[in-house]
Amino acid sequence: MNEQPSKITELVKTQYITIDRLTLESGEVIAPVILAYETYGQLNADRSNAVLICHALTGDAHVAGLNAATGKPGWWDTMVGPGKAFNTDEHFIICSNVIGGCQGSTGPASPNPATGEPYGLDFPLITIGDMVEAQLELVKHFGIDKLLAVAGGSMGGMQALVWAVNHPERLNSVIAIATTTHHSPQQIAFNEVGRQSIMADPHFNNGRYYDGKAPERGLAMARMVGHITYMSDASMADKFGRRFRERREDGAKLGTDFEVAGYLQYKGDSFVKRFDANSYLYLTRAIDLYDLAGQKSLPDSLAVARNIHFMVLAFKSDWLYPAHQSRELVRGCKLAGIDVTYCEINSTYGHDAFLLEVDEETHLISHFLRKVSRELHPTEGLLS
Amino acid sequence: MNEQPSKITELVKTQYITIDRLTLESGEVIAPVILAYETYGQLNADRSNAVLICHALTGDAHVAGLNAATGKPGWWDTMVGPGKAFNTDEHFIICSNVIGGCQGSTGPASPNPATGEPYGLDFPLITIGDMVEAQLELVKHFGIDKLLAVAGGSMGGMQALVWAVNHPERLNSVIAIATTTHHSPQQIAFNEVGRQSIMADPHFNNGRYYDGKAPERGLAMARMVGHITYMSDASMADKFGRRFRERREDGAKLGTDFEVAGYLQYKGDSFVKRFDANSYLYLTRAIDLYDLAGQKSLPDSLAVARNIHFMVLAFKSDWLYPAHQSRELVRGCKLAGIDVTYCEINSTYGHDAFLLEVDEETHLISHFLRKVSRELHPTEGLLS
Numbered sequence A, B: 001m002n003e004q005p006s007k008i009t010e011l012v013k014t015q016y017i018t019i020d021r022l023t024l025e026s027g028e029v030i031a032p033v034i035l036a037y038e039t040y041g042q043l044n045a046d047r048s049n050a051v052l053i054c055h056a057l058t059g060d061a062h063v064a065g066l067n068a069a070t071g072k073p074g075w076w077d078t079m080v081g082p083g084k085a086f087n088t089d090e091h092f093i094i095c096s097n098v099i100g101g102c103q104g105s106t107g108p109a110s111p112n113p114a115t116g117e118p119y120g121l122d123f124p125l126i127t128i129g130d131m132v133e134a135q136l137e138l139v140k141h142f143g144i145d146k147l148l149a150v151a152g153g154s155m156g157g158m159q160a161l162v163w164a165v166n167h168p169e170r171l172n173s174v175i176a177i178a179t180t181t182h183h184s185p186q187q188i189a190f191n192e193v194g195r196q197s198i199m200a201d202p203h204f205n206n207g208r209y210y211d212g213k214a215p216e217r218g219l220a221m222a223r224m225v226g227h228i229t230y231m232s233d234a235s236m237a238d239k240f241g242r243r244f245r246e247r248r249e250d251g252a253k254l255g256t257d258f259e260v261a262g263y264l265q266y267k268g269d270s271f272v273k274r275f276d277a278n279s280y281l282y283l284t285r286a287i288d289l290y291d292l293a294g295q296k297s298l299p300d301s302l303a304v305a306r307n308i309h310f311m312v313l314a315f316k317s318d319w320l321y322p323a324h325q326s327r328e329l330v331r332g333c334k335l336a337g338i339d340v341t342y343c344e345i346n347s348t349y350g351h352d353a354f355l356l357e358v359d360e361e362t363h364l365i366s367h368f369l370r371k372v373s374r375e376l377h378p379t380e381g382l383l384s
Helices: A128-141 A155-166 A185-200 A216-230 A233-239 A259-271 A277-289 A298-305 A323-335 A350-356 A358-376 B128-141 B155-166 B185-200 B216-230 B233-239 B259-271 B277-289 B298-305 B323-335 B350-356 B358-376
Strands: A015-019 A033-040 A050-054 A092-096 A149-153 A173-177 A309-315 A340-345 B015-019 B033-040 B050-054 B092-096 B149-153 B173-177 B309-315 B340-345
Touching (some): A033 A128, A050 A128, A050 A155, A092 A128, A149 A155, A149 A358, A155 A173, A155 A298, A173 A358, A185 A216, A185 B259, A216 A277, A216 B185, A233 A259, A259 B185, A298 A323, A309 A350, A309 A358, A323 A340, B015 B128, B033 B128, B050 B128, B050 B155, B092 B128, B128 B155, B149 B358, B155 B173, B155 B277, B173 B358, B185 B216, B216 B277, B216 B350, B233 B350, B309 B350, B323 B340, B340 B358
Parallel strands (some): A050 A092, A050 A149, A309 A340, B050 B092, B149 B173, B173 B309, B309 B340
Antiparallel strands (some): A015 A033, A033 A092, B033 B092
């Protein structure tokens, strides 16, 4: 790569498909399901160059470029585009908002056909596996039999791993970043605090707040807790130290006058403008319930994915999804006879590193995708 | 020690002294200040065997034995008593509830003499240094010129360190356990979330809740966040794993059916029965503002404590006050020419280890106190 990667220049439009009915792991049915999605690059003639990117807890379908409606860049714009890690000159990139979400796909804020009102807590419990089933419908919609790769960080990595176990014939490779095979009790505990915080908000009203004030303060609190876990002690020290910001006008002596406190409040307050509290409940719950191995051992559950190439990336300062969880996944892959490449990236950014360590990720992922593509089309290099 | 340590057999009575007025670091005055305290063992003739134990955020004066009023054992009963680490056969142990607290000492729930109503948020901002000044009055009340040791874990360790820096002539040794010289932004952030959670509770009413319902849910939330930071991922995995408890009657699908979630809720709910939300605000704020070095370098600020023996203990799995913070303190001591002994104890209990790793702490602390006593009375061994 001698040239600077260029940008996606066209404005990107979020699109929608309707799935008539989706049967969930629980046996419950959602009908219909709308999925918001975006695509970048061109699907090739034999439909073999498609990469599905799965987003994390609060992400959306808008992974790259500038959105036509909002003008905002995508959440992984640094990684998806011409000449980037997910190279839109070569690959057809798909990203959709998960079911249960609130950024265009069907979730608890969507109208319940039975009542015409938003589902609220009548929305059925969803799992990471259910998110994958909905994505599968989208992939089929494009006539794609087999994805080149499914990639994602954090909750996105969980979806990528469930793709490999539940639909191994549907993908050639998995890129699982800063993720885990199951949530530990500490990880469950942090999510639980966020949920309790939302449910303790007087505006929560058992999930029926759509015609009034939303439980914004509770959701902001949940986001603040989340943010602490996304950063590292070191990155916070770099960013804020023990600096005070200017005292607020109200001069409350118990107020948020440390910079770090002001930052967290700002992050919490801006989050509530773009996210639905009920979705936060449902998606964190899906994460907590996620357990890739299930009743089997990890190698046994991974055995079906024997023909898939795995890339596993972790970050040294990530204490939310610590590297030892990735190494456990790698060990499971090796015991299952899976071809797996693992890298533990030096970073002080904590869990957020998967969004920030672009150079190293670009290097590793481009190389990995090139290797997987080459294996898929062994003669291509010779012909060109 | 061939015999099993025995118990404190007499019931312990919490006692109180009144300090007429206390000028705080801020320049504000609290008058009067009541301090709740307990003592164990006998003060010797030359008043040289007194050890002050300082409690952590939510502790109290009742460190050992069974309390006469409540019948409950002290919070460090495993460590204080005949033949124990803090050996009441040899030492006179003092423990008092900090100012700003809510377990007998003057704090925001105490009546404001100016109004006759509880102080609430009119209580002045207090610091770790202010806690120490109040304790100094108690020590003077006993006619003690110099303490054998000041000891404490977590916020108690901060008090012990401030004793050494602010009143070096008043103590022979410091035992600082699972603590730090200053709060990092991550540590501030966790406290901030707790405070925000309390202040977001609709019952908070700007701290004026004493004649109505207290902000119990907010305080419980703060405690839940705290508890996550007190444990380790490993100790949680040992204790709960991903086990479910029986589903609650209300069968809420988003409810707390993981054992870890139920445990945290229980801990939060029981905490609000014994703790005042305003005290939580004031004490966490004192902790966040604490910075032992202040405007100086750490070795410069410690230089005054050159004649004091330091013992610093940290625990490998403590991620709230990670061992590197203790090592920073030890480094500061060494650069200041202070005699310091350091031990990093293997434990999976996380921050809670300072309350739980009794055997190792007993071994280390008894040995340290024996050494300090021997140096103070070099001929005693020869005469007996």
